[in-house]
Amino acid sequence: MNRIGKTLFPVALLPNILTFCNITMGLLAIIVAASEQYTLAGTLIIIGAVFDRFDGKLARKFEVTSELGKQLDSLADVITFGMAPAITTFMLSFSELRVLGLILAVTFVICGAYRLARFNILNYDNVFVGLPITVAGLLLALFAVYQAKFDIHPYLSAIGMVLLSYSMVCKHQIKKV
Template identity: 45%
Template sequence: MLLSDVFDNTVRKIKTQTANVLTLANLGLGGFAIIVGIQGQLHLSLMLIFIAALADRFDGMAARKLQVESELGKQLDSMSDIISFGVAPALLLYQGILHLFGYPGAFFTILYIGCGAFRLARFNIAENNGYFTGLPITAAGCLLTLSYLAIPFIPAYSFIFIILSLSLLMISTFTLKKV
């Protein structure tokens, strides 16, 4: 085997795994956001969720640019998204304010995660003709995370409305053009 063949094989392997590495970075950042959020470091959790959103943005771009889109990558992306934009933002808001509502706060936290999982499952089995059906979980997760910053400024019950609204928007059937 020639050195050029070894080099070509190495480059091909790196190329095919670049998007998956970014997807796993998204997942790792989301997982870390959950851990630090449970430990009470809510501002760090918020920052990690937004960095995960950047990794999520770049993984799809990398897959398309390198022409390495795959069914495995699509599934891995969805599993990462439920962690980074489903569980992590829901727990951030729960730790930040929803815990004050007791079981109803826990219910709406879990409802949001369930709606996010439903939305991702529906996305994975649907024909995607340049449109999203319902609010993408990444957008919902970023909006929910951003709402955390409003805790000192708006009434606590507003967050029940915010998390319920985002949950329903994710499972709704309206369509949005992909950008």
């Protein structure tokens, strides 16, 4: 019987289950944002970040990392930290700036997807190149929660999305902690 025998099989599934929970939080955030529940949408993205934090850690701890898990995690990140915060911010901030808002939301998701793809094919030791999409999406979600409570000018959201989008694709190296 190999390392993933009967006794460890449920443990081997746990990282992917957490990734699926991450995806679920992102999809739920999009759905509740469509119902104008922006604080809940931001909160669900934040909960998705908790699941994302532990899926890879558990996979490494139990030595069940795989290429499939890595790709699944990246797809989850595009949903939860790309699409969900972009849609939430679009619906919350850009009701009067439709075209600009669409451009900003699409740009944010594309920059996040590009950053993930670059991360998946390059091997950098102990550094991130560009801001991870998880951090950018989490910051945008936190801003959405704040904005849902306080009146923030839409142009401030626009500036934030532009800066976060650029930060994901820039070549600036950030030390891993």
